[in-house]
Amino acid sequence: xxxxxxxxxxxxxxxxxxxxxxxxxxxxxxxxxxxxxxxxxxxxxxxxxxxxxxxxxxxxxxxxxxxxxxxxxxxxxxxxxxxxxxxxxxxxxxxxxxxxxxxxxxxxxxxxx
Amino acid sequence: xxxxxxxxxxxxxxxxxxxxxxxxxxxxxxxxxxxxxxxxxxxxxxxxxxxxxxxxxxxxxxxxxxxxxxxxxxxxxxxxxxxxxxxxxxxxxxxxxxxxxxxxxxxxxxxx
Numbered sequence: 449x450x451x452x453x454x455x456x457x458x459x460x461x462x463x464x465x466x467x468x469x470x471x472x473x474x475x476x477x478x479x480x481x482x483x484x485x486x487x488x489x490x491x492x493x494x495x496x497x498x499x500x501x502x503x504x505x506x507x508x509x510x511x512x513x514x515x516x517x518x519x520x521x522x523x524x525x526x527x528x529x530x531x532x533x534x535x536x537x538x539x540x541x542x543x544x545x546x547x548x549x550x551x552x553x554x555x556x557x558x559x560x561x
Numbered sequence: 562x563x564x565x566x567x568x569x570x571x572x573x574x575x576x577x578x579x580x581x582x583x584x585x586x587x588x589x590x591x592x593x594x595x596x597x598x599x600x601x602x603x604x605x606x607x608x609x610x611x612x613x614x615x616x617x618x619x620x621x622x623x624x625x626x627x628x629x630x631x632x633x634x635x636x637x638x639x640x641x642x643x644x645x646x647x648x649x650x651x652x653x654x655x656x657x658x659x660x661x662x663x664x665x666x667x668x669x670x671x672x673x
Contacts, residue, residue: 547617
């Protein structure tokens, strides 16, 4: 299958610091999605990437679609306590179908005031 | 704009029982996908419904089945519940099978 590997597994940072996490795969993806999940809630779509090399921002969040199409990065600038949660990368199960998302295991982010 | 809503929020069942979970898609969305999320893991795709038909299925046994209704809402049915079925069940809706998927808050199912 198309396994997505996320790193780091967890991060514990101070408020104001910048955060960087990534997602890699042995297979090529045509779409990368980044979600955030908070306790007791479903994943919320943060950023969608559709083109190799694409760099997209959403407020303090910036994500990039790797040139090789096998990786993606998510950066959070000037972190705040409400950034706490688990961040998942996801992509379609195979390159010919967009119907099923394959998720990584997530990066857990803790931010101390 | 109404988001994805799921019911119930929590459910406790015993082994061998059957369960039905419900999902209302976000307004304007015609496709519903179901995922199972075990503790500490990412969501795993169960199946997707588009135009009231199953449009793809993950690695789940036939005792996991679903329906989609003309108003695009959907049900997930699980028969002969097993302890390993304990998980958060998430529904996601999208505009078409290939659109970005937006999730509800899930149903937490516990099997005793």
